[in-house]
Amino acid sequence: xxxxxxxxxxxxxLLADTPAPLARIGERTVSRAAFLADVQALAARLPQxxxxxxxxxxxxxxxxxxxxxxxxxxxxxxxxxxxRTTLAEIAGQYxxxxxxxxxxxxxxxxxxxxxxxxxxxxxxxEPIPTIPSDQxxxxxxxxxxxxxxxxxxxxxxxxxxxxxxALECFGLQDGAGPTLVGTVPPQHMYGLESTILYAxxxxxxxxxxxxxxxxxxRAALAACAPAVLVTTPFHLNACLRAGxxxxxxxxxxxxxxxxxxxxxxxxxxxxxxxxDEIYGCTEAGAIATRRTTxxxxxxxxxxxxxxxxxxxxxxxxxxxxxxxxxLPDHIEARDAHHxxxxxxxxxxxxxAGKRASxxxxxxxxxAIPGVLDGVFIPPEPSTDARGVTRLAALVVAPGRSEAExxxxxxxxxxxxxxxxxxxxxxxxxxxxxxxxxxxxxxxxLARHGECA
Amino acid sequence: MASQTTFEQEVAQLIVDSLNLEDVAAEEIExxxxxxxxxxxxxxxxxxxxxxxxxxxxxxxxxxxxxNNRQIFQSLRALSAHIEANRAAS
Numbered sequence: 001x002x003x004x005x006x007x008x009x010x011x012x013x014l015l016a017d018t019p020a021p022l023a024r025i026g027e028r029t030v031s032r033a034a035f036l037a038d039v040q041a042l043a044a045r046l047p048q049x050x051x052x053x054x055x056x057x058x059x060x061x062x063x064x065x066x067x068x069x070x071x072x073x074x075x076x077x078x079x080x081x082x083x084r085t086t087l088a089e090i091a092g093q094y095x096x097x098x099x100x101x102x103x104x105x106x107x108x109x110x111x112x113x114x115x116x117x118x119x120x121x122x123x124x125x126e127p128i129p130t131i132p133s134d135q136x137x138x139x140x141x142x143x144x145x146x147x148x149x150x151x152x153x154x155x156x157x158x159x160x161x162x163x164x165x166a167l168e169c170f171g172l173q174d175g176a177g178p179t180l181v182g183t184v185p186p187q188h189m190y191g192l193e194s195t196i197l198y199a200x201x202x203x204x205x206x207x208x209x210x211x212x213x214x215x216x217x218r219a220a221l222a223a224c225a226p227a228v229l230v231t232t233p234f235h236l237n238a239c240l241r242a243g244x245x246x247x248x249x250x251x252x253x254x255x256x257x258x259x260x261x262x263x264x265x266x267x268x269x270x271x272x273x274x275x276d277e278i279y280g281c282t283e284a285g286a287i288a289t290r291r292t293t294x295x296x297x298x299x300x301x302x303x304x305x306x307x308x309x310x311x312x313x314x315x316x317x318x319x320x321x322x323x324x325x326x327l328p329d330h331i332e333a334r335d336a337h338h339x340x341x342x343x344x345x346x347x348x349x350x351x352a353g354k355r356a357s358x359x360x361x362x363x364x365x366x367a368i369p370g371v372l373d374g375v376f377i378p379p380e381p382s383t384d385a386r387g388v389t390r391l392a393a394l395v396v397a398p399g400r401s402e403a404e405x406x407x408x409x410x411x412x413x414x415x416x417x418x419x420x421x422x423x424x425x426x427x428x429x430x431x432x433x434x435x436x437x438x439x440x441x442x443x444x445l446a447r448h449g450e451c452a
Numbered sequence: 453m454a455s456q457t458t459f460e461q462e463v464a465q466l467i468v469d470s471l472n473l474e475d476v477a478a479e480e481i482e483x484x485x486x487x488x489x490x491x492x493x494x495x496x497x498x499x500x501x502x503x504x505x506x507x508x509x510x511x512x513x514x515x516x517x518x519x520n521n522r523q524i525f526q527s528l529r530a531l532s533a534h535i536e537a538n539r540a541a542s
Binding site (some may be wrong): 209210211212213214215216219234235238241242243244352388415416418421 | 500517
């Protein structure tokens with residue numbers, strides 16, 4: 001494999017030319033040349049198509065699939081969940097797209113291609129391939145208030161730009177070449193950027209497994225030193241509550257929901273390293289960071305600017321954004337490079353770091369045959385510091401059981417958004433204008449609790 | 453009616469308490485029924501919460517790479533057996 005020279009603006013390398021291994025699988029490391037051999041072999045197996053679903057759960061498999069899809073000039077489809085209805089909706093737009101899978105995804109109604117590469121197919125002797133910078137690399141989806149999932153396209157050039165901004169901020173352009181220990185799935189925008197692209201384009205190594213339980217995280221950090229822990233407030237809280245002895249990572253990165261300074265402080269003490277939060281969203285990708293124990297304001301990535309519009313919405317634009325992107329949060333801009341996040345916009349929910357639109361959830365509930373009326377009730381903002389609070393729902397559906405309604409919702413929603421409890425009522429207490437005041441809904445829910 | 457062993461009753465109560473399952477009575481959890489998706493309808497967040505509660509109560513750390521992680525959370529009976537076996541071993 002020969003080194004990459006400077007590239008013209010319109011093509012960009014698939015991989016950084018660094019000595020850091022691309023991946024770590026158990027006790028083994030996989031070199032960039034061995035990774036490239038896996039990528040080329042898979043690319044040769046891909047059918048002719050515009051796009052492919054990348055549903056691989058193992059991070060190495062995901063990375064091989066991601067790169068092979070790019071190499072074939074196709075688009076990575078990254079669905080927000082694996083529900084049958086969700087996949088069918090996206091497949092409707094991309095009827096020729098196969099699903100690249102590695103787990104027991106038997107029930108997917110799309111032609112599947114199994115990915116089992118493990119870095120043992122030899123080493124590629126070819127130069128690092130290049131990809132046109134304007135090629136659409138991924139499509140991510142967010143649930144908008146309008147109903148249909150909103151599509152967010154990212155070009156390879158845009159992913160390069162945001163990744164290099166982050167690598168600069170977090171010292172991953174050179175240095176020790178840490179292993180990225182991620183608890184987030186690679187299909188999530190934050191997981192893609194921080195656990196796949198940092199390794200592809202920076203001086204870092206991805207860990208193929210996805211540690212889930214605190215003991216998994218501890219074992220991975222111990223095996224992978226020096227390590228960067230890429231996690232979420234949800235997982236970080238679980239790790240802190242587990243009361244384990246923690247190996248010291250080089251750094252912790254945290255995103256998907258704001259972390260309170262107390263938890264950030266506890267994490268820095270217990271893990272013995274600095275913690276940096278990343279602010280981002282599916283719409284714009286990662287755009288800013290802060291050292292939570294030292295500052296409450298966010299600082300944008302280098303080259304990224306924000307500006308407030310008259311209607312209170314704040315937009316962001318950097319080299320990775322062809323046009324300014326409105327942010328889905330309530331944000332107070334200090335200047336073009338600093339802001340404070342005040343909270344989410346009214347329609348946006350965040351459960352354990354996953355976002356959804358309340359309007360979209362309600363639309364899906366009411367679309368179920370036999371549901372005459374229904375409404376989701378968001379939880380009080382983290383009243384229970386112990387665990388995760390869930391959505392509740394009230395439905396008027398005389399002929400449908402709770403199990404039937406839950407099963408239908410499970411086909412289009414992430415399990416985190418399934419209502420708990422789901423309560424049958426005779427009618428919803430709508431006001432004269434059709435509105436459902438929150439307090440009235442909470443009262444109705446509480447009355448159900450007493451009867452049960 | 454479910455016939456839980458004494459230890460299964462204890463673990464059933466731990467499940468109900470740690471997951472705030474307000475409308476589930478511990479003694480009604482069928483020992484052989486699935487805990488996740490079907491059955492009680494639990495998900496990955498519950499699994500993590502439950503793992504924390506189990507480590508606090510019994511000092512048993514749940515790991516994903518346990519060969520039979522799927523089986524451990526298969527049912528109340530399987531989970532109780534796993535806790536008992538590992539508590540005894542340590």
